Amino acid sequence: MFDVSKIREDFPILKREVNGKPLVYLDNAATSQTPQQVIDVIVEYYSNYNANIHRGVHALSQEATDKYEEARQKIQKHYNAKHAHEIIYTSGTTHSINIVANGFSSFIKKGDEVLVSAMEHHSNIVPWQMLCERTGAVLKVIPMNQEGELLMDVYDTLLSEKTKLVFCNHISNALGTINPIEEIISKAHNVGAAVLIDGAQAAPHLVADVQALDVDFYTVSAHKICGPTGVGMLYGKEEWLNKLPPYQGGGEMIAEVTFEKTTYAGLPHKFEAGTPNISGGIAFGAALDYMNAIGFDEIAVYEHELLEYATEELLKIDGLKIYGTAQEKTSVISFNIKGVHPYDIGTILDKLGIAVRTGHHCAQPIMDFYKIPGTVRASFSFYNTKEEVDVLVAGVKRATAMLV
Amino acid sequence: MEMNIKEIQEDIAAEFAMFEDWMQRYEYMIDLGKSLPLIAEEYKTDDNIIKGCQSKVWVHADLEEDKLVFTADSDAIITKGIIAILIRAFSNQKPQDIIDANTDFIDEIGLKEHLSATRANGLVSMIKQIKLYAVAYQTQLS
Numbered sequence: 001m002f003d004v005s006k007i008r009e010d011f012p013i014l015k016r017e018v019n020g021k022p023l024v025y026l027d028n029a030a031t032s033q034t035p036q037q038v039i040d041v042i043v044e045y046y047s048n049y050n051a052n053i054h055r056g057v058h059a060l061s062q063e064a065t066d067k068y069e070e071a072r073q074k075i076q077k078h079y080n081a082k083h084a085h086e087i088i089y090t091s092g093t094t095h096s097i098n099i100v101a102n103g104f105s106s107f108i109k110k111g112d113e114v115l116v117s118a119m120e121h122h123s124n125i126v127p128w129q130m131l132c133e134r135t136g137a138v139l140k141v142i143p144m145n146q147e148g149e150l151l152m153d154v155y156d157t158l159l160s161e162k163t164k165l166v167f168c169n170h171i172s173n174a175l176g177t178i179n180p181i182e183e184i185i186s187k188a189h190n191v192g193a194a195v196l197i198d199g200a201q202a203a204p205h206l207v208a209d210v211q212a213l214d215v216d217f218y219t220v221s222a223h224k225i226c227g228p229t230g231v232g233m234l235y236g237k238e239e240w241l242n243k244l245p246p247y248q249g250g251g252e253m254i255a256e257v258t259f260e261k262t263t264y265a266g267l268p269h270k271f272e273a274g275t276p277n278i279s280g281g282i283a284f285g286a287a288l289d290y291m292n293a294i295g296f297d298e299i300a301v302y303e304h305e306l307l308e309y310a311t312e313e314l315l316k317i318d319g320l321k322i323y324g325t326a327q328e329k330t331s332v333i334s335f336n337i338k339g340v341h342p343y344d345i346g347t348i349l350d351k352l353g354i355a356v357r358t359g360h361h362c363a364q365p366i367m368d369f370y371k372i373p374g375t376v377r378a379s380f381s382f383y384n385t386k387e388e389v390d391v392l393v394a395g396v397k398r399a400t401a402m403l404v
Numbered sequence: 405m406e407m408n409i410k411e412i413q414e415d416i417a418a419e420f421a422m423f424e425d426w427m428q429r430y431e432y433m434i435d436l437g438k439s440l441p442l443i444a445e446e447y448k449t450d451d452n453i454i455k456g457c458q459s460k461v462w463v464h465a466d467l468e469e470d471k472l473v474f475t476a477d478s479d480a481i482i483t484k485g486i487i488a489i490l491i492r493a494f495s496n497q498k499p500q501d502i503i504d505a506n507t508d509f510i511d512e513i514g515l516k517e518h519l520s521a522t523r524a525n526g527l528v529s530m531i532k533q534i535k536l537y538a539v540a541y542q543t544q545l546s
Contacts, residue, residue: 341480343458359458
């Protein structure tokens with residue numbers, strides 16, 4: 001049984017006050033909060049078996065290595081990857097994307113085309129622009145409609161034998177749109193293009209099955225899914241990861257080194273140069289355990305209820321407009337009040353203890369599309385409540401009264 | 405007798421000390437923002453935009469005799485309030501006095517949170533821009 005008050009007990013931070021008011025944390029799309037179960041795993045690591053992995057013959061190193069690799073298997077299982085070595089630990093989604101964008105420099109030539117969706121985070125735009133600058137490839141954009149849904153018929157016309165890569169987020173961070181990635185992937189494969197799906201925003205809301213999706217690359221940041229910051233993963237199909245050149249040189253990623261030549265280690269170590277975020281990797285696994293124990297189906301049902309309630313209540317406010325009204329969306333509401341700058345609303349909400357994000361959400365092209373400077377974004381997690389939605393709505397009303 | 409920067413800052417701090425809570429402070433800032441003397445449209449150019457702000461802020465400086473006069477605007481009202489306070493403190497002063505002035509009063513009037521890097525509302529950038537203008541015109545004067 002899904003019991004939100006019991007779940008909230010797991011999150012120590014939810015008990016704190018901000019500006020003398022109980023914290024109402026609605027910036028979950030930026031980062032999720034961390035349950036005690038995950039914090040304990042980090043503390044346990046540094047208290048009990050902190051050691052460098054894959055190197056020492058001593059007991060601590062062995063223990064740390066085992067836990068770190070166990071966590072990799074948890075991630076593999078969660079995303080249903082065929083092999084554990086298809087899961088590369090990274091510092092997060094941005095790092096994951098850069099490994100692929102950098103590696104593809106060797107496969108892309110002048111005149112090739114890469115496609116990106118109109119609703120990408122800057123981290124899924126800039127690395128590809130850099131790739132195009134290096135190679136002379138052309139970046140093309142899959143447009144979206146006013147609701148914030150990709151125009152799939154235009155996508156069809158953009159695909160050709162020139163298309164080498166398609167990248168798209170699973171869920172938009174600014175709008176909450178769930179993109180039809182199955183269709184995007186299969187159509188790209190029809191023309192022989194590889195696909196990278198940025199799963200950062202999808203991670204806390206649904207489980208992606210990378211084999212069923214037949215996706216080539218999938219990226220996740222642990223901190224979006226109740227894990228720590230500074231760790232994430234790149235899933236890549238084995239054949240792609242074998243083909244891609246390593247991204248960084250250093251220890252751990254080598255088989256043999258002489259001054260004449262270095263041969264690289266096999267997967268996954270080829271992409272894991274240097275001492276990794278060991279406690280982070282282990283805690284990433286613990287976060288997946290935590291979320292799975294609650295159940296993603298239960299989470300989805302509850303978050304959908306919150307989304308519907310919040311949408312309904314917010315729309316009762318005069319002059320409030322919601323950006324991103326796709327049929328398929330997660331619990332993210334981006335909005336503005338007519339005549340009020342989102343920054344002003346965010347500032348007053350903060351004074352009331354309510355944490356939202358304001359600005360362009362690292363997705364400036366979306367803001368340009370709607371011709372707005374930014375939005376206020378409230379993003380809900382499974383540990384938020386309807387009472388918190390009420391506090392938000394009252395806060396927005398109060399801010400509006402002060403500002404208009 | 406015209407007030408110097410320090411005296412004006414003390415005045416502002418005294419006004420803010422009368423407010424009992426943040427609501428009153430912000431309401432006052434919003435009022436200040438609404439009454440900010442606007443920058444001439446011709447100066448609202450991209451060159452005059454202060455980078456690093458979530459909201460757009462334009463600042464323009466004119467030298468009138470030996471004093472700098474600032475005009476500004478922003479698309480966010482709280483930001484306008486903040487810049488109105490800065491302009492009151494620094495406009496119509498000699499460039500060298502602006503260069504030498506400290507900005508401790510920001511802390512005293514309870515706006516310290518706007519100085520933090522995460523705020524990105526550009527209070528720090530605004531102060532820097534005002535001082536840069538002063539340095540530029542001081543060079544011109546000397």
